């Protein structure tokens with residue numbers, strides 16, 4: 001079972017650290033020990049070079065050096081200068097070995113980057129980031145302590161270039177950058193070292209979903225009716241409706257003015273669109289919609305839950321129009337901007353602002369998909385294969401989420417579950433998959 005792991009912003013991390021009953025010195029001790037242990041497990045007994053910055057990330061490095069030396073590993077330390085924080089100064093004093101200079105130290109098979117973590121405020125000086133890149137290039141394995149030095153922890157932006165790491169050891173909890181583009185692709189394997197903080201769980205990495213059980217007395221309506229509104233290009237809705245049928249909906253119905261090729265025989269095509277039917281568990285509008293804004297208007301006249309995808313998102317026009325609707329929106333970046341405009345802040349900030357402005361659950365898609373709720377909950381998708389970026393996969397996701405919503409899951413939970421299952425289906429389908437192949441893996 002893959003538990004949802006908490007994700008903490010820099011501010012939330014500082015609060016959690018300050019509230020830790022064990023105190024900050026012990027937290028640093030645990031972070032350094034966790035770094036040493038994870039590195040040993042990953043790299044074995046290879047000689048290591050630890051680069052220490054001036055702050056507490058550097059402090060973790062001095063602790064890790066001591067722990068690695070205690071394990072008999074040949075470890076060297078190189079620093080930018082003397083530590084500037086009290087905690088790091090104390091950690092430096094407990095390291096009994098020599099301290100070289102980052103500018104002229106020689107490389108080692110394992111490079112451990114403890115230059116900067118959550119305290120990074122600007123890009124590294126060019127001479128320093130070039131030094132970091134070249135030492136990483138000359139190592140076999142590069143390990144980042146908490147975050148690669150150069151990454152903004154809250155946004156995932158690269159403030160200066162970073163090497164590709166093999167392992168990143170996050171302390172206490174993941175930070176947004178561990179699951180946001182572009183930083184997430186350069187961190188290698190990401191593990192969390194438990195340092196004993198209590199983490200707020202409103203932001204989290206989406207874990208294995210708990211799907212509703214099928215009751216012994218279930219019938220097709222109680223298992224969830226998804227009503228799809230097909231538009232000008234019904235092939236897209238064929239994918240969505242098939243995905244809904246394969247995601248456990250009891251009954252999938254498609255309103256269409258002409259026959260749709262490629263639908264499973266169990267999916268029913270109907271000529272009219274009676275959306276006041278209380279048995280409808282979720283309406284789906286958008287995939288293949290084309291220029292039929294009246295279908296969105298029709299969906300919005302119904303009080304039933306709805307998933308609004310693709311072209312229908314842009315047609316909403318004003319986010320306030322969704323207030324009072326029980327809606328899930330699934331925009332990619334272009335659709336997001338068309339509806340919500342250019343919002344400031346990180347992708348996480350933007351997703352939350354959009355959820356608040358619309359009152360809807362927002363699935364902000366991309367290589368770093370986020371699911372935001374109006375109440376401030378935020379799910380970060382675990383990494384999914386890059387080959388998901390192909391035509392029609394969004395239609396499949398919309399159908400999956402509609403089915404999970406129709407099965408009675410709350411909107412936010414259904415969206416998170418759909419995103420998680422979609423990523424895992426892509427892993428099973430393999431690199432040459434097309435969207436249709438996902439259906440076999442739902």
Ligand SMILES: NC(=O)C1=CN([C@@H]2O[C@H](COP(=O)(O)OP(=O)(O)OC[C@H]3O[C@@H](n4cnc5c(N)ncnc54)[C@H](OP(=O)(O)O)[C@@H]3O)[C@@H](O)[C@H]2O)[C@@H](O)CC1
Pocket residue numbers: 017024027028029031032053054055056057058059060084085115116117118119120121122123124125145146147171195
């Ligand atoms: N708090 C805790 O209890 C625990 C924290 N832990 C660890 O602490 C890390 C956070 O530590 P931190 O806050 O000291 O920040 P950190 O990332 O070391 O850097 C700050 C220093 O860098 C400097 N600086 C910044 N950018 C720069 C640049 N581009 N180029 C040059 N300098 C730059 C900045 O100087 P300033 O700009 O402020 O003058 C300041 O001196 C966290 O990631 C985790 O590893 C764990 O031990 C668990 C317990």
Ligand SMILES: [K+]
Pocket residue numbers: 057113114115116117144145146147148149
């Ligand atoms: K680091």
